[in-house]
Amino acid sequence: MTASRETAGSVPAPPAWARRPASLARAVTAELVERIVRGVHPPGTALPPEPALCEAFSVSRTVVREAVKVLQEKGLVQVRQGAGTMVTPPTMWDMLDELVLAATIAEDESLTILDDLVVTRRLLESDMAHVAARMAGPDTVERLRALVDRMDELVDDPVTYAESDRAFHDTIMQTSGNRIARGVVRSLENHVINTARYMGRTERSLCVASNLGHRRIYERIAAHDPEGAAAAMFNHITEAWIVRRSGTADPVRLRR
Numbered sequence: 001m002t003a004s005r006e007t008a009g010s011v012p013a014p015p016a017w018a019r020r021p022a023s024l025a026r027a028v029t030a031e032l033v034e035r036i037v038r039g040v041h042p043p044g045t046a047l048p049p050e051p052a053l054c055e056a057f058s059v060s061r062t063v064v065r066e067a068v069k070v071l072q073e074k075g076l077v078q079v080r081q082g083a084g085t086m087v088t089p090p091t092m093w094d095m096l097d098e099l100v101l102a103a104t105i106a107e108d109e110s111l112t113i114l115d116d117l118v119v120t121r122r123l124l125e126s127d128m129a130h131v132a133a134r135m136a137g138p139d140t141v142e143r144l145r146a147l148v149d150r151m152d153e154l155v156d157d158p159v160t161y162a163e164s165d166r167a168f169h170d171t172i173m174q175t176s177g178n179r180i181a182r183g184v185v186r187s188l189e190n191h192v193i194n195t196a197r198y199m200g201r202t203e204r205s206l207c208v209a210s211n212l213g214h215r216r217i218y219e220r221i222a223a224h225d226p227e228g229a230a231a232a233m234f235n236h237i238t239e240a241w242i243v244r245r246s247g248t249a250d251p252v253r254l255r256r
Contacts, residue, residue, distance in 0.1 A: 024059050025066035030099055031057075032067060036076050036087055037103035046084035047077065074100055096184070101191050105198075111245060114198055115253045118241045121185050125169065126234040128176035133221045133229035140175050144168065144218045151211045158202035168214055172221070172233075200244025210240050 032047070041047055048056070053064045068085055071077045075092045077085050093100050095113075104113050132140070147168045154161040166189070173182040192198040213236030220228035238254055245251060 024057075024063045025070070028053075028057050028059060028063060028067040029070045032071060033074070033076065033099045034103045034106075036071075037100070037107055041087050043087050043089045046086055049084065076100070096187060098191050101188075102195075105192065105195065111197065111251070112253065114192070114245075115241075115251050117188055117192065117198075118237060119253060121188060122234055122237040124178075124181040124185050125173065125237060126230040128173050128178055128181055129217060129221065129233035130226040130230035131176040131178065132172045133224055133226040135177065136175050136221050136224070140171065141218075141222045143171055144221060147171065148211060148214050148218050151207070151214060155204050155207040155211065158204075158207060161207050162199075162202075165210070165214070172217070197246065198244075200246055202244075206240075206243055209243065210236075213239060 032041075035041055047053065047068070050061055050064050053059075053067075054061055057064070068077065068079070071085075072079065073094075074097050075088060075094045077087055079085050090104075093104075095101055095104070101113070108114070136144075147164050151161055151164045151168070154164060170182075170186070173185060176182070213232070216232040217229060217236060220232050242251065242254070
């Protein structure tokens, strides 16, 4: 099924579920999130009425109401007296929500959303590297050195390399003590870590180049150079994404 076979406000065809989902409300929510993000139900239009959704998904009113409630929590719809359940503009959507972010990334051919994700990660991690350079003790410095050395040995094994890569960044985030910033970065990464668009190319030469960036960060933290560590992290995240990035659009949002 494609968006071209559906019209705004029409009753959507039922999804091709192979078996009845364990959580009907969750499944209906996920399907409606995808349809809203795809533009099947554009901003400013109403979702089909409750009876029509019940029929389309072969579920009860209770299930539909629960799904609509969750859509409200995600910022995708508002229930208006006399107007029905209205789809909201994308500016109101919760972009930290896993379903919303995944559906938006899937529809974004320009990779703008992933560019914004990288910009957000870059800002937070460069600040945490700045703090970590002041806070890092001998044990942390040694752990970072060991991880960088280990990644030099793993450049032919992108999967295992990526595990050490994440451990390196997480060590710095934990050292900063900023649990909120670390939580945001980890949440964003967890939502996209297995998507081909975000992971991009993974050949040996890219692992080698990436670890040169890690080593520069480690050296600045080991030297207790906050400004240098922040700059090294900023540049590393930017450069690593640009070489992985598969889109043809100019990544203007990365420029500073």
